[in-house]
Amino acid sequence: MSVAFSETGRAEVERLLTRYPERKAVILPALYLAQREFGYVSDEAIVYIAGLVGTSPAEIEGVATFYTMYNRKPVGKYHVQICRNISCSLLGAEHLIEHVSAKLGVRPGETTPDGKFTLTKVECLGSCGTAPVMQVNDDYHENLTVESIDRILDQLP
């Protein structure tokens, strides 16, 4: 089944094309758009973007899979990404990951059966001064404790 961006999405691509001297430079932003519009970067989205920028689906696939933030498979409504790097680990991130894993009943990399949460261990989020840190979808949550992480996750609709 083929897919296409919404009118807003297509306008966004047109605007982006004016900001670079080469068409292919819009591949990264177009992959983000695909994720926003279709929920994840599907095979159909790859073929569609290849058509938009005038290259092969293989090239788009190569780019999409190089970067960690493009989801080639659907993720939960909330993508819970907990930093496991050094500054966060020194302040208890390993314990937080175990806690959230037990709370949600999934291992890192898995999605809850109701599709609400995906738990991922991630590398440095660049917020080491307010460690431990997690990112839920676009938002950072900092200075985490077991209590605050519970509160944050429990409040998500």
Place this chain on the structure above:
Amino acid sequence: METVLTTYFVNERYRRLDTYRQYGGYEALKKAFAMDPGQIIDEVKKANLRGRGGAGFPAGVKWGFLPKDLSRPRVLVVNADEGEPGTFKDRLIMTRGPHLLIEGIGISCFALRAHACWIYIRGEFVREARIVDDAIAEAYAAGLLGKNILGSGFDLDVTVHRGAGAYICGEETSLINSLEGKRGWPRLKPPFPASVGAFGLPTIVNNVETIADVPWIITHGGGTFAALGVEKNGGTRLIGVSGAVNRPGVYELSAGVNLKDIIYHHAGGIKDGKKLKAVIPGGSSTPVLRPDEIDVSYDIESMGKIGTMAGSGGVIVIPEGACMVRSLSVLMNFYAHESCGQCTPCREGTGWLKRIVGRIEEGKGREGDVELILDLCDNMMGRTICPLADAAVMPAQSFIWKFREEFDRHIGEQKCPYGNRF
């Protein structure tokens, strides 16, 4: 102490154009337009402004590498990929003072005769990218970007480009590939970006903090900026302190501040009244220091003399009771995850380091494993296109050289003496 960047950061409204201008914002840009581009570059050289991304290359000298002929358009790319573990300062500039960056871009592009600039912001910084985007829109609306800026006849377009989760894209040639819509694979040099960079054009890549320092340099003069630091290291630095300290955060301090003072005075000393065990002084790639080594000036040359680096200004503090093998294991996992896979010594080597350090931590280390790690390091260092392999080797070697007894004990006792926990 005089501050260059953070002076008004306490005011949340400083990120908005009207407030920024109330504090004298964009006056430096006006002043720059009345100068000759060559004069601006001379001021930046005089300022002893060293690149704040980690390598510490003199910014004015880098600018001088652009070809003299103007037949091909040249471009500026700002590196806001901030991914080195322990580093979180550019995020502060982007959220608290985005116009400092944009004004710095205006002056720098005028000096470089560049009419296009991209700000490459790491993908996870969604909020930061929005704030910078909003500030760019304000600047366009006020005639501070776009065509004929402030009636100077100078045109400049600035665009935010978001990364998508790859540490390697902080390396400038990898960042350029990523900007072009490719996988973030580092390029062989030469050609250097100054001659063939983004979209085949002469390109200068500078860190956020480096560019944000430029307006102050133009307002106050390169010599004044230089005097805030020490010899060869002008100005202030944003230093991020994280890990086991009482007051983690970003501190703007003289480029020649003492490292011990950063930890004990500014960051309030070690958390929970513990003793200090180790300091990773300039981001996770920089060789670790023992407590008896930290009474040193944080400038690039002094840190080099003791075999480490001030790097990207990320001081990571490790307290007594934390396992050094486990700490190294965390870092080796990181580098193995982030190797782009292009060069064999790095692709294979970082995986080996991860597995060997990992098994030592798990209590399955073998006799000779420590020697094997050191041998691997010798086969990785300096043998790859970019410095990611070196970045993995430097902590591996230094953790072993300085905390060898912890590795030996793990192997001898076939367990982690700290119970496999932090």
